Amino acid sequence: MRIVLRNTPFLFLVVACILLFVLWLPGARYPVVGDSILYSILGESIWTQGTYALFGVPYESHLPVQAFLAYPFALVFGHAWGIQVYALLCGMLILWLTFLLVRRHFSHSAAPVAPLLLILSYGFTYNMTQGAVDVPFTLFMVAGYLCYENASQQKKWYVLMGILLGIGCLSRYNGVPVVLFLFGHFLCTRAGHRFAITPWIGWILTGIPLGAWTLRNYFVWQQQGSAYEALYQMNADQSFLSQFFSNVLFYINPLHNFMPVTFGFVCVGLFLYARQKIFLVQTAIAALAIALVWPVEVVRYGIPAYPFFIGFGAQALVDWYQSNLRYKFVIGALGLLCLLGTTSFSFCAYNYGWCNAAMDRSAVFSFLPPFLGITSERQHSMYEAIVYINKNALFNSSVYLSDPALAHGYAERVFRSDIRVTNDAHSSAYVLTDHKRDDAAFPEYASANLPHWYVYAPSL
Numbered sequence: 001m002r003i004v005l006r007n008t009p010f011l012f013l014v015v016a017c018i019l020l021f022v023l024w025l026p027g028a029r030y031p032v033v034g035d036s037i038l039y040s041i042l043g044e045s046i047w048t049q050g051t052y053a054l055f056g057v058p059y060e061s062h063l064p065v066q067a068f069l070a071y072p073f074a075l076v077f078g079h080a081w082g083i084q085v086y087a088l089l090c091g092m093l094i095l096w097l098t099f100l101l102v103r104r105h106f107s108h109s110a111a112p113v114a115p116l117l118l119i120l121s122y123g124f125t126y127n128m129t130q131g132a133v134d135v136p137f138t139l140f141m142v143a144g145y146l147c148y149e150n151a152s153q154q155k156k157w158y159v160l161m162g163i164l165l166g167i168g169c170l171s172r173y174n175g176v177p178v179v180l181f182l183f184g185h186f187l188c189t190r191a192g193h194r195f196a197i198t199p200w201i202g203w204i205l206t207g208i209p210l211g212a213w214t215l216r217n218y219f220v221w222q223q224q225g226s227a228y229e230a231l232y233q234m235n236a237d238q239s240f241l242s243q244f245f246s247n248v249l250f251y252i253n254p255l256h257n258f259m260p261v262t263f264g265f266v267c268v269g270l271f272l273y274a275r276q277k278i279f280l281v282q283t284a285i286a287a288l289a290i291a292l293v294w295p296v297e298v299v300r301y302g303i304p305a306y307p308f309f310i311g312f313g314a315q316a317l318v319d320w321y322q323s324n325l326r327y328k329f330v331i332g333a334l335g336l337l338c339l340l341g342t343t344s345f346s347f348c349a350y351n352y353g354w355c356n357a358a359m360d361r362s363a364v365f366s367f368l369p370p371f372l373g374i375t376s377e378r379q380h381s382m383y384e385a386i387v388y389i390n391k392n393a394l395f396n397s398s399v400y401l402s403d404p405a406l407a408h409g410y411a412e413r414v415f416r417s418d419i420r421v422t423n424d425a426h427s428s429a430y431v432l433t434d435h436k437r438d439d440a441a442f443p444e445y446a447s448a449n450l451p452h453w454y455v456y457a458p459s460l
Contacts, residue, residue, distance in 0.1 A: 040409060094135070174290045382434070
């Protein structure tokens with residue numbers, strides 16, 4: 001086993017990418033919603049009109065890199081699914097970068113194990129099926145970090161580092177603390193590079209994209225950050241310190257990161273190696289800095305730290321395998337069963353709406369609430385309603401969606417080719433909604449699981 005781990009890293013990466021695709025595919029049946037559909041539509045505005053606008057109105061709340069890079073995939077696969085394919089490819093590249101990162105800081109035996117452990121973290125795969133911006137953001141941050149480490153030996157890597165970190169910061173503001181931390185590390189530890197030109201070109205490149213975005217917003221609205229300030233104020237319901245401790249407790253909960261078995265190995269690895277790998281730990285904390293104080297707690301905000309932490313778990317697992325502990329194989333078999341059990345449960349409950357629906361109908365899982373919140377349940381219910389319309393709607397009929405973004409994004413490749421999607425309410429259209437109507441109309445169809453989606457027949 002030790003020989004295989006050392007000599008066949010490429011095979012492990014291929015297997016990891018195949019496994020990632022297999023785990024991604026069942027959840028990719030659902031068309032994306034929320035921010036992801038907005039990014040895709042904003043990308044259409046950039047590529048076709050040369051402006052960053054939503055239905056003709058200049059836009060500020062979402063940074064533009066995700067929109068720009070994901071839209072070519074929307075051209076091929078449609079708005080509803082293109083961004084999922086883009087996120088999948090980013091996820092595969094993250095596996096490769098994680099392998100390189102772990103091989104640099106830990107043993108060669110741990111490097112192939114780390115991507116496999118990363119895949120088994122349900123949040124990583126789930127957010128690829130959602131087309132979440134946190135996945136490509138993680139890609140740019142990890143790639144920029146590796147370039148920074150390479151630059152300690154060859155200064156030319158600073159230029160690529162600047163490009164990647166600059167793109168990352170224009171994907172999510174969460175990249176700014178990482179850049180500031182690395183810049184501080186550069187000033188404190190690389191005295192020989194301070195007076196060279198190439199490193200400063202790299203650092204200037206990190207700030208150009210976000211600086212240009214700031215100027216754009218200033219000239220359009222005469223202000224910057226108003227949307228994020230308003231969002232923070234809207235969600236902040238406790239003091240800054242209380243929010244920090246609440247967020248720390250949220251993100252160290254194993255159910256909100258790697259799940260118990262992998263999280264246990266990560267903790268052991270941190271206990272054994274954190275002092276030796278303190279720079280890696282500090283970078284991971286910098287990647288989490290904004291998430292730890294932001295008044296919204298969601299699993300995806302922790303994903304950028306996964307590749308930095310997972311190496312500790314992989315090394316602890318390899319150390320345990322190579323040890324001479326008694327009953328090692330018995331304990332290992334039980335641990336593997338626990339790992340597969342918790343992974344299967346988390347993927348079923350969160351990633352796959354159809355599996356979650358089956359759990360809701362099973363008496364075995366009656367202890368679970370019927371609606372878990374940020375999962376694919378809502379999309380599964382909507383998907384069932386879409387399938388119903390595609391099977392039963394009259395030829396050349398219309399479907400009304402109240403959300404203009406969904407109406408635009410679902411205009412192609414979601415409904416039958418003869419069905420027109422509209423955002424204009426009129427009596428001759430089927431109505432697809434997640435709310436019961438206020439009038440006495442009875443829905444023609446209601447999804448079986450929470451949260452319900454309804455189909456109302458056209459009025460005659």
